Amino acid sequence: MSTGTTPDQATWTQRYGDALMNTFGAPKRVLVRGEGAVLWDADGGRYLDLLAGIAVNALGHAHPAVVAAVSEQVATLGHVSNFFTTPQQVRLAERLLALVEPGGAPAGSRVFLASSGTEANEAAFKMVRRHGGRQRPRILALEGAFHGRTMGALALTHKAAYREPFAPLPAEVEFLPFGDVAALERAVGPDVAALVVEPVQGEAGVRPLPPGYLGRARELTQESGALLVLDEVQSGMGRTGAWMAHHLEHVGGGVVPDVVTLAKGLGGGFPVGAVVALGEHAGALLGPGEHGTTFGGNPVAAAAALATIDVVEGLLPHVRELGRTWREDLAAAHPAITEVRGEGLLLAVRLSSPVAAALAAELMDRGFVVNPVAPDAVRLAPPLLLTHEQAASFTAELPAAVDACTGAP
Structure with a gap:
């Protein structure tokens, strides 16, 4: 939790609801800082950003060139x-x-x-x-x-x-x-x-x-x-x-x-x-x-x-290679994953049941930002500079998160 006089997430969320139109629903988190493919919230929580502002932050956060x-x-x-x-x-x-x-x-x-x-x-x-x-x-x-x-x-x-x-x-x-x-x-x-x-x-x-x-x-x-x-x-x-x-x-x-x-x-x-x-x-x-x-x-x-x-010009080979290997790894990560579709670093992990929203929430609690793009699919559109190691950390965490949402023992 935050300390001193710095507002915490609950305070910011309340102020958000009092000041902004409800066009997006309640915010999932109050984010305050980013570096590369990593984000931090107002309470100090750390997340691997696998959405990049919906395919926007091609170079992640605070890239020195930008x-x-x-x-x-x-x-x-x-x-x-x-x-x-x-x-x-x-x-x-x-x-x-x-x-x-x-x-x-x-x-x-x-x-x-x-x-x-x-x-x-x-x-x-x-x-x-x-x-x-x-x-x-x-x-x-x-x-x-x-x-x-x-x-x-x-x-x-x-x-x-x-x-x-x-x-x-x-x-x-x-x-x-x-x-x-x-x-x-x-x-x-x-x-x-x-x-x-x-x-x-x-x-x-x-x-x-x-x-x-x-x-x-x-x-x-x-x-x-x-x-x-x-x-x-x-x-x-x-x-x-x-x-x-x-x-x-x-x-x-x-x-x-x-x-x-x-x-x-x-x-x-x-x-x-x-x-x-x-x-x-x-x-x-x-x-x-x-x-x-x-x-x-x-x-x-x-x-x-x-x-x-x-x-980005220098990242294109990396995007192709990581997209290929990550897609293969994700497809084999859990029996409930029926398909991984997309190109490069624009992917969707499709599930055998409509649990995408619950899975996205579970993954956020575990420190990963994804998007339930369909009832049975979550979207991955991370910064193009995402490393193989960062991608692998998500793949390793995914089976437990899927089990938590599907009721698997």
Whole structure:
């Protein structure tokens, strides 16, 4: 417990309930400090962070490269608005164009910088409407999709509980069965403005699209004149061991989309989002005055993103290797684990019964932060610098935690 006059967790939680809207429910813990992949709460409890702010803290907490970049930039130039530009903003856009596709983005590609994934998807939604006009009123997404909670992004999100309180939404988006190529072939036609998909559905339980799906989606959208929009907010920026999940041969297989949205790990914990429109007509998707943002491209955010990219580049082989070995170890950790799915360090441990919420709570009591992403699955999206030893400590603790939740002797 805390001592002296420093408030403890119970006090902070009460003050939270008295001051903040109840949009997230009661906080699980009151966190006060982090270093690398480790967190501490207000009572001194220590946790291995296997969620990273939901795939945000790519470099963990207080990484010296990000700290230095943000500190130097905020002491030099903090904010200027988009009446102006800064070298940091330009460099970040150039860097994203260089890495969004192997070998770089096609000629004519352009970047819009935002402050979050939802904001990036909102901009992409407007691009889709601008492209489709009245001649292409239909927009396609997938069952299980999550693209955000603002009105345009929410229109692309499948879960009824998120959508229904705010209906009617801006467009009648049609949701296709996840991974069903035949359904996709029936749906795509000359009246479709875009197909919007996540290469790996994060909030639906970490579900990668089946091999061949994105390839066929690219063929169909090119034939019909529709845009292919890939939401890489959670799966991009090295999370899967490649810069983008669609770069993985068995996921994207060389697919070049029309639009890619990014955020989460892009800023290493600093709020940054981006939309990359690819190809010679990218500049026509949004013209002057058709969209804007106050904080997008902020020089501090851009500096944080550039520093994060520099470090993540050297971590990609580690992410691939740790993701492979950890997935194998987790799959063998307990008979109640029926599947470990995902790519790189975006994984879900699936259980034989719907005990994910209880398991997440039990693991937190044991010093591990995970997320019950589905009734029968917990999500692991740790900092990309998680060590093999740290991953092994979780694997070793997992069987006892599962037993505690399933009533095993």
